[in-house]
Amino acid sequence: MGTSSLARPSLPRWEHAGPGTECVPGDSTFKQRQRGETRWRLARTPCPSSLGLKCVASPWCYPFMDIPWEDVRLFLAVAETGSLSSAARKLRIGQPTVSRRLAALEYTLGMALFRRGVDGLRHKKPAQEGLTVVKSFSIESAAFASKTLAARLPRKPRLAGIPWLAFAPPMDTLPPNPQLEQLIPGFTPVFTSDNYLVLAAAAEAGMGALPMPVMRHAFAGPSQLVPLPVELGPYKRLTYHLVCAKSALDIPRVRLLADLFVSEMEAAIAAVA
Numbered sequence: 001m002g003t004s005s006l007a008r009p010s011l012p013r014w015e016h017a018g019p020g021t022e023c024v025p026g027d028s029t030f031k032q033r034q035r036g037e038t039r040w041r042l043a044r045t046p047c048p049s050s051l052g053l054k055c056v057a058s059p060w061c062y063p064f065m066d067i068p069w070e071d072v073r074l075f076l077a078v079a080e081t082g083s084l085s086s087a088a089r090k091l092r093i094g095q096p097t098v099s100r101r102l103a104a105l106e107y108t109l110g111m112a113l114f115r116r117g118v119d120g121l122r123h124k125k126p127a128q129e130g131l132t133v134v135k136s137f138s139i140e141s142a143a144f145a146s147k148t149l150a151a152r153l154p155r156k157p158r159l160a161g162i163p164w165l166a167f168a169p170p171m172d173t174l175p176p177n178p179q180l181e182q183l184i185p186g187f188t189p190v191f192t193s194d195n196y197l198v199l200a201a202a203a204e205a206g207m208g209a210l211p212m213p214v215m216r217h218a219f220a221g222p223s224q225l226v227p228l229p230v231e232l233g234p235y236k237r238l239t240y241h242l243v244c245a246k247s248a249l250d251i252p253r254v255r256l257l258a259d260l261f262v263s264e265m266e267a268a269i270a271a272v273a
Contacts (some may be wrong), residue, residue, distance in 0.1 A: 070170055071105050075113065076243070077173075078102060082120035091173055134242040134249070135262045139269060141176075141238055144225040145209040159230055160184050163208040165199045168192035176211040179235035213240075217268040 077087040078098070088095040106113050114121040143162065145153075153162065159180075166177050166189035181187045190208045193199050203210040203225055211232060212225075242261060248254045 071101065072243075073170070073173065074098060074101055075105065078114065078121060082122065084121070134244050134258050135265070136242075137240045137265055137269060138237055139213040139215060139240060140272070141211050141232060141236060142214050142227040143209045143230050143232065144203060144212045145228055146204060146206040147224055147226055148206045149209065150226050150228060153228070155229070157228060157230060162228065162230065163190040165189055165191050165193075165202050165208040165210040167196075167199070168194045170194065175238055176235075179211070179232070179238075183233060183235070211235075213238075215268040215272050217264050219264070 074087065074091065077090045078084065081087045081090055084098045084102070085095050088098045091098065102113070145162075149163075164176075164180060164184075164187070166172070166180060166187075167174055171194045172192075180189075191199075191202050193202070199210055200212075202208060203212075204223065209228055214227070242258065242265075244254070244258060249258060
């Protein structure tokens with residue numbers, strides 16, 4: 001990606017939309033005073049609606065939590081791989097497209113998200129302020145199918161002989177698609193959707209098999225799915241990340257939900273360990 005200098009945007013003005021809070025712009029932060037407390041935030045991170053703050057004079061105030069999913073995927077792919085070419089292969093799009101979309105994202109946010117060097121791209125502190133991995137989970141996976149479908153398959157089915165369900169674009173770079181493509185030459189799913197709940201419902205209806213985590217949590221509904229006797233090889237255990245905007249974690253209801261999700265996942269994983 002060619003180097004180009006981004007004009008530094010003017011900082012946003014903030015005003016309080018309700019009593020009890022005052023916000024003062026700074027060089028890269030604004031100070032928030034509420035009930036005698038002082039906290040600092042990045043100037044271009046989303047203002048917490050729960051505190052009644054609103055941006056009144058800057059197009060550069062683009063909430064990270066409102067970034068389109070496609071741009072979040074691109075950011076994470078570049079951060080994970082460290083290069084535009086590797087990110088392009090991971091996302092299965094052209095490198096010029098990755099370069100153009102990353103430049104557009106940085107322009108929208110008004111900041112450079114990565115430091116370019118001979119050893120690749122490294123995300124800078126502003127990017128770290130934008131997104132954070134709240135928790136990572138290593139979870140065992142298995143291929144699940146309805147009892148009806150499982151009864152129709154051979155006792156020891158081959159991976160290539162199973163009707164698979166998988167994600168449709170733009171979610172097709174997420175598991176299980178890349179893993180099944182590595183395990184099955186010419187992998188072609190019988191049904192795709194960009195919605196996980198739709199895929200789970202299709203599995204329940206007997207349309208195909210779906211790799212899923214081997215765990216049951218308190219929020220899971222009733223299920224008739226059973227694990228198939230197949231090996232997923234090196235992809236039997238995958239790592240899942242709970243990713244959230246750092247600024248969003250300052251919102252009590254978001255933090256409460258994130259903590260609840262983490263505690264429930266840890267309990268469910270421990271139950272099958």
